[in-house]
Amino acid sequence: MKKKKxxxxxxQTVGRNRRNFLKVSGLALAGSSLLLAACSDDDDxxxxxxxxxxxLGTGDVGVLNYAxxxxxxxxxxxxxVVNGSFYASASADEKxxxxxxxxxxxxxxxxxxxxxxxxxxxxxxxxxxxEFDFSSVDFGNRDSVLTTARILEDTGVSAYNGAGQYIQxxxxxxxxxxxxxxxxxxxxxxxxxxxxxxxxxxxxGDDIIDSNGLDLAASPEEVISAAGGxxxxxxxxxxxxx
Amino acid sequence: xxxxxxxDEFTTDKMQEPMTxxxxxxxxxxxxxxxxxxxxxxxxxxxxxxxAMAQSSGDVVGxxxxxxxxxxxxxEFYAMALDSGVLSSNAKAEAIYQQISKHESQHVDFLTxxxxxxxxxxxxxxxxxFTVGGAFDPFNENGAGQATAYAQLLALAQAFEDTxxxxxxxxxxxxxxxxxxxxxxxxxxxxxxxxxxxxxxxRGLEGWITGNQRGAGMPEAxxxxxxxxxxxxxxxxxxxxxxxxxxxxxDAATQAYDEILTRDEAVTIASLFIxx
Numbered sequence: 001m002k003k004k005k006x007x008x009x010x011x012q013t014v015g016r017n018r019r020n021f022l023k024v025s026g027l028a029l030a031g032s033s034l035l036l037a038a039c040s041d042d043d044d045x046x047x048x049x050x051x052x053x054x055x056l057g058t059g060d061v062g063v064l065n066y067a068x069x070x071x072x073x074x075x076x077x078x079x080x081v082v083n084g085s086f087y088a089s090a091s092a093d094e095k096x097x098x099x100x101x102x103x104x105x106x107x108x109x110x111x112x113x114x115x116x117x118x119x120x121x122x123x124x125x126x127x128x129x130x131e132f133d134f135s136s137v138d139f140g141n142r143d144s145v146l147t148t149a150r151i152l153e154d155t156g157v158s159a160y161n162g163a164g165q166y167i168q169x170x171x172x173x174x175x176x177x178x179x180x181x182x183x184x185x186x187x188x189x190x191x192x193x194x195x196x197x198x199x200x201x202x203x204x205g206d207d208i209i210d211s212n213g214l215d216l217a218a219s220p221e222e223v224i225s226a227a228g229g230x231x232x233x234x235x236x237x238x239x240x241x242x
Numbered sequence: 243x244x245x246x247x248x249x250d251e252f253t254t255d256k257m258q259e260p261m262t263x264x265x266x267x268x269x270x271x272x273x274x275x276x277x278x279x280x281x282x283x284x285x286x287x288x289x290x291x292x293x294a295m296a297q298s299s300g301d302v303v304g305x306x307x308x309x310x311x312x313x314x315x316x317x318e319f320y321a322m323a324l325d326s327g328v329l330s331s332n333a334k335a336e337a338i339y340q341q342i343s344k345h346e347s348q349h350v351d352f353l354t355x356x357x358x359x360x361x362x363x364x365x366x367x368x369x370x371x372f373t374v375g376g377a378f379d380p381f382n383e384n385g386a387g388q389a390t391a392y393a394q395l396l397a398l399a400q401a402f403e404d405t406x407x408x409x410x411x412x413x414x415x416x417x418x419x420x421x422x423x424x425x426x427x428x429x430x431x432x433x434x435x436x437x438x439x440x441x442x443x444x445r446g447l448e449g450w451i452t453g454n455q456r457g458a459g460m461p462e463a464x465x466x467x468x469x470x471x472x473x474x475x476x477x478x479x480x481x482x483x484x485x486x487x488x489x490x491x492x493d494a495a496t497q498a499y500d501e502i503l504t505r506d507e508a509v510t511i512a513s514l515f516i517x518x
Binding site: 096097107110113161165168170173175177180185186187188189192201204213214215216 | 333334337338340341342344345346347348349351352407410411412414415418421424425426428429430431432433434435436437438439440443448449450476477479481484485488489490491494495497498499500501502
């Protein structure tokens, strides 16, 4: 997909970023995935150069970019909700919940921006300016806003649950865990206010929790397919576990 | 999650530990918590009897048995709650408890099958005392009255669910390398988080945890469940400094991230409710 690059240039980039990582974040990076990428001159790991579609990458880099894409999407959605003064019929309780979700998702987005900026080689960093298409959402309509929120939160849960296995560094896995449980708290609250007294079990309904009591877990392919309608900026996530 | 695929994980190298080591651990587990159920002992202080389950972090079966112990506790709690009649006049609470009870029972079965599938022995179900030596009366067995019992029933559920979320999260890194087990544990973890959110909201709180606040109406003894939730340093980054405005306040920045409990901390909390 992309032109071959000089190994020397790429290796230097990785080296500099690894030092930044250790210095800035203090996390214990397992450098092997980055070095592996650096040593392969025909990979397409998270690299937009050469005109191909940006690929989120593999291992920790891929998961960081993937999470960043999803958090950008959620943050952009709730920003629209909050900036649009919510929907006309929003109760005080609903506004408080949606404002909290906006706060949390914007914080998550900025966290991943900082983490990626410190830890991922420049050319493998997902852009901070993904564009989204929310034309399918009627921001003045309760059902439309809450249904979209439910889809985004449930998708977030399924995405983190499905991608945990691709994380190679314990600190990142724990961080993903810190975030996914908050997404699940969101999902439960949204599902609860959507269904109200019509279904008191919706917060963890039989439509999402299986007969072993397990929540959703989806592959990146399934997630990107489910949320793909919102993404204008194209990207791929071809080899999360490579 | 395909159970067969899940069980296949146990053919991996992590399962090759000497049986003697695991047997020794299970032998110790039988005596956990005998002295822990002292009334008025805060959740965080009953540490003396908790060493046994703290020995084998990194061992997949050890993680699953810790999880199973917590699920036994939750499963029995919700079953007793539904049997007690304390919820019978509140259709919403009863429906929520029924749904959670179903999941906890499923978790017990799933984890038991997983451990047995690994050729290991599931830890025995302890005897629980949800009154903590008479300090609580969540099932209205000792004359507390329906209203008091109901409040305690909800408070204990909140404590158990928020503990479950933190305990699973704390063990995730010990399951790296066993993809199927890790994914299943994450899938249980987020179910516990959904439960926690709903119970908290049923109690009139937000679904998420602000700072290290246990929330209105929670007994002081539950504070250990919330200690450390006020952390704002994520991966070495102070997440209150990443921007300006409401997303970067202390409240939002602590709500946005749940924190872990270590195995010791989780066992200490659970042990308060374990008689033998």
